[in-house]
Amino acid sequence: MSKFLKSLSLAAVATMLSLPAVAQPLGLGRAALPEEISAWNLDIHPDGTGLPDGEGDVLDGEEIFATKCAACHGDFAEGIDNWPKLAGGKGTLNREDPVKTVGSYWPYLSTTFDYIRRSMPYGNAGTLTNDEVYAIVAYILYSNDLVEDDFVLSKDNFLDVKMPNADGFIQDNRMEVEIPQWTGEPCMTDCKDKVEVTMRALVLDVTPETADGATETKASATTEPKEEAAAEQPAATPEPAPAQEQEAEIAAVDPALIEDGEKVFRKCKACHQVGDGAKNRSGPVLNGVVGATVGHIEDFKYSKAFKEKNDEGMVWNDETLAAFLAGPKAYIKGTKMGFGGLKKESDIEAVIAYLSTFSQQ
Amino acid sequence: MSDAFDNLRPSRRAFLRGAATAGVGAMAAGTARAETPDPLITEPQEWAQSFGDGVDATPYGMPIRFEDDVIRRNVEWLTADTISSINFTPIHALDGTITPQGAAFERHHSGAIELRKEDYRLMINGMVEKPLVFTYADLERFPRENHVYFCECAANTGMEWAGAQLNGAQFTHGMIHNMEYSGVPLRTLLEEAGYDTAGKWVYVEGADASSNGRSIPMEKALDDVLVAFKANGEALRKEHGYPVRLVVPGWEGNMWIKWIRRIEVMDAPVESREETSKYTDTLADGISRKWTWEMDAKSVVTSPSPQAPITHGKGPLVITGLAWSGRGAITRVDVSRDGGKTWETARLAKPGEKRALTRFYLDVDWDGEEMFLQSRAMDETGYVQPTKTQLREVRGLNSIYHNNCIQTWWVRPNGEAENVEVS
Numbered sequence: 207m208s209k210f211l212k213s214l215s216l217a218a219v220a221t222m223l224s225l226p227a228v229a230q231p232l233g234l235g236r237a238a239l240p241e242e243i244s245a246w247n248l249d250i251h252p253d254g255t256g257l258p259d260g261e262g263d264v265l266d267g268e269e270i271f272a273t274k275c276a277a278c279h280g281d282f283a284e285g286i287d288n289w290p291k292l293a294g295g296k297g298t299l300n301r302e303d304p305v306k307t308v309g310s311y312w313p314y315l316s317t318t319f320d321y322i323r324r325s326m327p328y329g330n331a332g333t334l335t336n337d338e339v340y341a342i343v344a345y346i347l348y349s350n351d352l353v354e355d356d357f358v359l360s361k362d363n364f365l366d367v368k369m370p371n372a373d374g375f376i377q378d379n380r381m382e383v384e385i386p387q388w389t390g391e392p393c394m395t396d397c398k399d400k401v402e403v404t405m406r407a408l409v410l411d412v413t414p415e416t417a418d419g420a421t422e423t424k425a426s427a428t429t430e431p432k433e434e435a436a437a438e439q440p441a442a443t444p445e446p447a448p449a450q451e452q453e454a455e456i457a458a459v460d461p462a463l464i465e466d467g468e469k470v471f472r473k474c475k476a477c478h479q480v481g482d483g484a485k486n487r488s489g490p491v492l493n494g495v496v497g498a499t500v501g502h503i504e505d506f507k508y509s510k511a512f513k514e515k516n517d518e519g520m521v522w523n524d525e526t527l528a529a530f531l532a533g534p535k536a537y538i539k540g541t542k543m544g545f546g547g548l549k550k551e552s553d554i555e556a557v558i559a560y561l562s563t564f565s566q567q
Numbered sequence: 568m569s570d571a572f573d574n575l576r577p578s579r580r581a582f583l584r585g586a587a588t589a590g591v592g593a594m595a596a597g598t599a600r601a602e603t604p605d606p607l608i609t610e611p612q613e614w615a616q617s618f619g620d621g622v623d624a625t626p627y628g629m630p631i632r633f634e635d636d637v638i639r640r641n642v643e644w645l646t647a648d649t650i651s652s653i654n655f656t657p658i659h660a661l662d663g664t665i666t667p668q669g670a671a672f673e674r675h676h677s678g679a680i681e682l683r684k685e686d687y688r689l690m691i692n693g694m695v696e697k698p699l700v701f702t703y704a705d706l707e708r709f710p711r712e713n714h715v716y717f718c719e720c721a722a723n724t725g726m727e728w729a730g731a732q733l734n735g736a737q738f739t740h741g742m743i744h745n746m747e748y749s750g751v752p753l754r755t756l757l758e759e760a761g762y763d764t765a766g767k768w769v770y771v772e773g774a775d776a777s778s779n780g781r782s783i784p785m786e787k788a789l790d791d792v793l794v795a796f797k798a799n800g801e802a803l804r805k806e807h808g809y810p811v812r813l814v815v816p817g818w819e820g821n822m823w824i825k826w827i828r829r830i831e832v833m834d835a836p837v838e839s840r841e842e843t844s845k846y847t848d849t850l851a852d853g854i855s856r857k858w859t860w861e862m863d864a865k866s867v868v869t870s871p872s873p874q875a876p877i878t879h880g881k882g883p884l885v886i887t888g889l890a891w892s893g894r895g896a897i898t899r900v901d902v903s904r905d906g907g908k909t910w911e912t913a914r915l916a917k918p919g920e921k922r923a924l925t926r927f928y929l930d931v932d933w934d935g936e937e938m939f940l941q942s943r944a945m946d947e948t949g950y951v952q953p954t955k956t957q958l959r960e961v962r963g964l965n966s967i968y969h970n971n972c973i974q975t976w977w978v979r980p981n982g983e984a985e986n987v988e989v990s
Contacts, residue, residue: 231758231759231761232708232709232759234701234705234708234709234759235691235699235700235701235702235705235759235760236699236700237697237698237699237700238690238691238692238698238699238700242690242700243690243692243698246690246692246828246829247692247693247829247831249770249772249780249831249837249839250837251833251835251837251838252835252838253835278647287647288644288645288646288647289647299849299853299855299965300851300852300853302964302965303965304849304853304965306844306849308844311844311855312843312844313838313843314838314843316838317838317839317840317843317844320837320839320840321839321840324778325676325677325776325777325778325840328650328651328677329650329677329776331677331776331777331778332776332778374853374854374855375843375847375854375855375856375857376854376855376856376857377856377857377858378856378857378858378859378860378861379856380856380859380861380863383961384863384953384961385948385950388950388951388952388953388957389948389949389950389951390949390951392901392910392943392945392951393910394901394909394910395908395909395910396908396909397907397908397909397910398906398907398908398990400990401905401906401907401908401939401989401990402989402990403977403987403988403989404987404988404989404990405730405731405987405988406731406977406985406986406987407731407732407733407734407873407985407986407987408734408985408986410730410731410732412642412644412732412733413642413732413733413734413735413738413873414640414641414642414643414738472650472678475648475649475650476648476650487647487648
C-alpha cells in the first residue's frame with residue numbers, strides 16, 4: 207500500500223499538468239444544509255463515530271429478526287438458500303469453502319450496525335429505528351455465541367464488543383509478495399515438458415445453456431432451473447389462463463394497473479416468484495394465488511397460522527389479499543412473512559391485479 | 568460441412584509459400600471452387616428488389632435480430648435472486664475494445680433504480696470548507712474530460728479458483744466492460760468544496776437502497792477518478808448508474824459507485840460492508856487481504872472459445888482476445904497453442920492505453936489438430952500475468968476475488984472448445 211501511494215502521488219503530480227486548470231472555485235452548487243447532511247451522512251466508523259443514541263437487547267432483537275430478517279437469513283441467522291449466513295462459521299476461514307459470517311469474518315461491529323441501518327431489510331431499506339438496529343445487532347451477536355441472552359447493546363458499550371476476526375486482515379501486499387516474482391521477461395519456448403488436462407468444465411456441468419448450442423450443459427443439483435424473467439416480461443402479455451372465466455376477468459383488468467402492479471411486485475421478488483418456472487423461495491410461488499385457498503402450495507412449509515387458515519378454508523380474494531398486504535402481521539397473526547405491508551391502497555390494488563394474471567400451472 | 572470445405576482450401580501458409588515459389592499458377596490452384604452457381608448471386612433476391620425499413624422505423628436503433636443471441640447472461644445459481652446479482656458481457660461475440668452499453672455486464676445490490684436527472688443530487692460533506700449540494704445541471708457546468716477505461720468486477724473469474732467451472736469466456740471473464748466516459752474529475756469537485764488536506768480518504772455512496780459505499784484513498788481521488796454522466800457518447804444506462812456514476816480507473820468495479828449521491832472527506836476509512844465482509848481476499852491460512860483495489864494484468868482469448876467454436880475447419884484462423892491492466896497500459900500479449908510450452912507474441916490492434924481494454928490478434932494457419940489456447944498479458948510495469956498454479960501457491964483456493972490467472976481453452980479437431988485446466 208505504501209509503495210502504491212508513493213507511486214500514485216508522483217503520478218498525480220504528472221497528470222495534474224494535463225487537467226483543465228480550475229484554479230479558483232467556479233461557485234457552482236449550493237451550501238448543504240445541516241438537516242440535509244444529517245439525513246444522508248449516516249456512515250459509522252470502527253471507532254464509533256456516527257453511532258446514534260439508543261439501545262436494544264437480544265430478546266427484542268430475536269423478535270424483530272424473526273419478523274424482518276428471518277425470511278432470508280433464517281430464524282437463527284443461518285441463512286436460507288443462497289441468502290447470507292450471519293452466524294456460525296467459526297474456525298472455517300483456513301479450510302475449504304470458509305463460512306464467512308458476522309461472527310466468523312466481520313472485523314468491526316460498526317459495519318454491522320452501519321449496513322443494517324442503511325441497507326436492510328432487503329427491499330425495505332432504511333425503515334428500522336435506531337433501537338431496532340441495536341436490538342438486531344445484539345441478536346446477531348447472540349446467534350454467534352458472542353454475548354449472553356440478557357445482553358443489551360447500546361452506544362455506550364458498543365466498542366467493548368470484541369469481534370473474533372478483528373485481527374484477521376492485512377493490507378494488500380501484492381507489491382511485496384507477488385509482483386516481484388511475476389515481473390520480467392517470460393519463458394517463450396520449452397516452458398514445460400508435458401501438458402495434461404487436469405480439470406474440465408464440461409464434467410462439472412454448471413454452465414447455463416445458451417442459444418448458440420456451443421455449450422451443451424444443464425443445471426446442476428444446486429441450481430434453480432429457471433427463470434427470473436417472468437416478472438420482467440411486459441405486463442401487456444400476461445400468462446395465458448386456463449379457464450375461460452379467468453380470461454374474462456383478466457381482460458377486464460386495466461393493463462396499466464397490471465403494469466403498475468409489476469413494479470410494486472419488485473418489493474415481493476426477494477421472497478416470491480411468479481410466472482413460468484417459478485419456484486418456492488423463502489416465500490411460496492404466487493401463481494394462481496388469487497382465488498386459491500390460503501396456503502395452497504403443497505410443497506411449501508407454511509406457518510402454523512397459515513395451516514390453520516387452510517383448514518378453515520379461507521380463500522385469497524381481492525378483499526382478503528388487500529387486508530393481508532396492508533398489514534400481514536395484523537391480519538394473520540403468526541405469519542412467517544417478514545414484509546411490513548404496502549402503505550398505498552393503489553399499490554395493493556395494482557399488485558393484486560398483477561398477481562391475477564398468473565394462473566396456477 | 569467443414570470437411571468438404573477443407574478439401575477445397577490448402578492451408579494459408581502453404582498458400583503463401585506456393586505463391587512465392589510458383590507464382591500465379593499456384594495461386595489459381597489455391598482458390599476454392601464452387602460446383603454449382605450460388606443462387607444468392609445468380610437469383611434475384613427480395614432484399615435487392617423491394618424496400619427496406621424507412622429512416623424512422625427504429626428511432627433508437629437496436630442490433631439486427633440475427634444478433635439476438637449476443638446478450639448479457641446470468642448464472643442463476645450464483646446468487647439468491649436477480650436483484651442483488653450480476654450478469655456477464657458476451658465478450659466471446661464482440662470485437663474491438665468498446666463495449667456497447669446494452670451488452671455491458673450489470674451488477675446490482677438492490678436492483679437498477681430509475682433516478683431522473685431532475686431528482687438527482689450530489690452532496691460533498693465531511694472535511695471540507697463548504698459542504699455542497701450539486702444538481703445534475705451543476706455538474707454539466709464543470710470542465711469535462713473524456714477517457715476510455717475498463718471496469719472489471721473483482722469477482723471476475725472468481726468461480727474458477729477451485730477449478731475449471733464455467734464453459735464460456737462470457738461466464739469466466741465477462742464481468743468486464745470498457746467504455747469511453749465523459750465526466751468531471753472528482754478532484755475538481757473536491758477543490759470546489761475546499762477539501763481539507765488532512766483528509767486522507769473519501770467515502771462515496773450510491774442513492775439506491777443498498778447504499779453501496781466504499782472508502783477511497785485521497786491520492787486516488789485526486790488522481791484520475793471521474794464523476795461520469797456519459798458513456799460511449801450517450802447517457803449512462805439505468806443499469807450502469809444513470810444519471811451519474813463514479814469511474815475509478817483500474818480499480819475493482821465495486822468502487823465505481825452507481826447513482827453516486829454523496830462524497831465525504833474523512834481522515835479514516837469507513838470499513839463498510841463492501842470493504843470488509845466482501846471484496847477482501849482470504850488466503851490459505853485464513854488471513855484476508857483488504858484494500859486490494861487494483862486489478863492485476865489479465866487477458867483471455869475470446870475466440871475461439873467454448874461459445875465461439877471454429878466452424879471453418881483447418882486453414883487461416885484468427886485467434887483474438889482482450890488484455891487489460893489496472894496498473895497501466897498493456898505492452899505485450901503472448902499466445903500459446905500448446906498449453907504453455909511455447910509462446911508467440913500476438914499483434915495488438917492498437918498500442919495499449921492505460922487502464923483500458925486492448926485487443927490482440929494472432930493470425931495462424933490451423934492444422935486442424937487440437938490446441939490448448941492460452942494468452943498471457945504484460946503491462947508497462949513489466950508484470951506478467953501468472954498461471955493458476957502460481958496464483959494458488961500464493962493465495963490458496965479461497966480468495967474469490969482478483970483471479971487473473973492464464974485461461975486455457977481446449978480446442979478439439981472439430982473446432983469445439985472447452986474450459987479446462989492443464990498441468
